[in-house]
Amino acid sequence: MPNICYIxxxxxxxKTMLTSSLQRYLITRGASITTINLDPAVQHVPYQADIDIREFINFEQLVDEYQLGPNGxxxxxxxxxxxxxxEIQEQITDLGESSEVVLIDTPGQIELFAYRTASLKIIQSFPADTSTLAFLFDSALVSNISGFLSINLLATSVQIRLNLPMIHVLTKSDLIKAHQIETILSWREDPYVAIEELHGMNREFSFGIGQIVETLSDIPILPISSLTGDGMELLAAHLSRTFTAGDDWSI
Ligand SMILES: Nc1nc2c(ncn2[C@@H]2O[C@H](COP(=O)(O)OP(=O)(O)O)[C@@H](O)[C@H]2O)c(=O)[nH]1
Ligand SMILES: [Mg+2]
Incomplete structure (x- = not known):
């Protein structure tokens, strides 16, 4: 069965830039990777996609033919x-056989992947124990407490929906300062400290949020930059351990 990482x-x-930089990083270390673009609406894909959903679905034609707006x-x-x-499942299975990992770049808007049924069917057609989700925390959104808590709740929501093991990745780490990264990581360790700093929130509500966010506390947040390559080694090692149950890949 293929080892699959959904981004x-x-x-x-x-997501797209991480797919690209992770693909490059792993290939230069001798790993064999299958890379898939599942975003039908993306204009430019900066990596070599082994399977590209745009070969099946013509987004521009959909817009013209059915006179749909961008969201529709x-x-x-x-x-x-x-x-x-x-077809996609067969191709993933074939390519996955000769790959250490299949990286899947998902549609721009998270709800298109997490909440509509088509992608759920793809996920469910592969065993959960050889699949993982890399859930991205955008530095631009999570460097303040309310943003951090909101994205944690979103991660929980995606977890309910897709029910796969998760790793959390703090993206664009080059855009924030080292001490901000430390602060974000400390909120993961103790979300109640973060919640206490949110003033004017109902006590019971805050406590409830804390309890939900605390369920994620065992999941490490890995800071990375696709631009500078910082953190890529740690992410690759993490994926390797996830898929080989402790034995590192040869990378
Ligand atoms: N500075 C910086 N910008 C990034 C990084 N990763 C992505 N970006 C930028 O963020 C924007 C969105 O990235 P993209 O990969 O397309 O996001 P997606 O919608 O999740 O696939 C683009 O303008 C990227 O150039 C990063 O590590 N550092
Ligand atoms: Mg994208």
Whole structure:
């Protein structure tokens, strides 16, 4: 069965760029990688995709043919993926056989991947114990407490929906200072400290949020920059351990 890593996160969180930089990093270390673009609406894909959903779905044609606005067209395109699931699944299985990991770049808007049924069907067609989700925390969104807590709740929501093991990746670490990264990591260790700093929140509500966010406390947050390559080694090691149950890949 293929080892699959789904790269998931809010729009602009760096999924495509991480797919590209991680692919490059792993290949230069001798790993064999399959890379898949599942975003039908993306214009430019900066990596060599072994499977590209745009070969199945023509986004521009959808817009023209059905006179859809951008949101309607993106939803239609995401739902259309369902028509090609069998083909995609076969291709992933074939390519995955000779790869250490299959990296899957998902649609720009998280709800198109996490909440519509087509992608759930793709996920469910592979065993959960050889699949993982890299959930991205965009530095630009999580450097303040309310943003951090909100994205944690989103991660929990995605976890409920997709029910796969997760790793959390703090993207664009080059855009924030080292002490900000430390602060974000400390909020993960103790979310109640963060919540206490949010003033004017109902006590019971805050406590409830704390309890939910605390359920993620065993998941490390790995800071990376796709631009500078910082943290890529740690992320690769983490993926390797996830898929080989402790034995590192040869990378
Ligand atoms: N500075 C910096 N910018 C990044 C990084 N990763 C992504 N970006 C930028 O963030 C924007 C969105 O990235 P993209 O990978 O397309 O996000 P996606 O919508 O999640 O696929 C682009 O303008 C990227 O150039 C990073 O590590 N550092
Ligand atoms: Mg993208």
């Amino acid at each position: 998931v996160g809010t729009a602009g969180s760096g 067209a993106m939803i239609a395109a995401a739902d259309l993926i369902a028509d090609y699931i069998h």
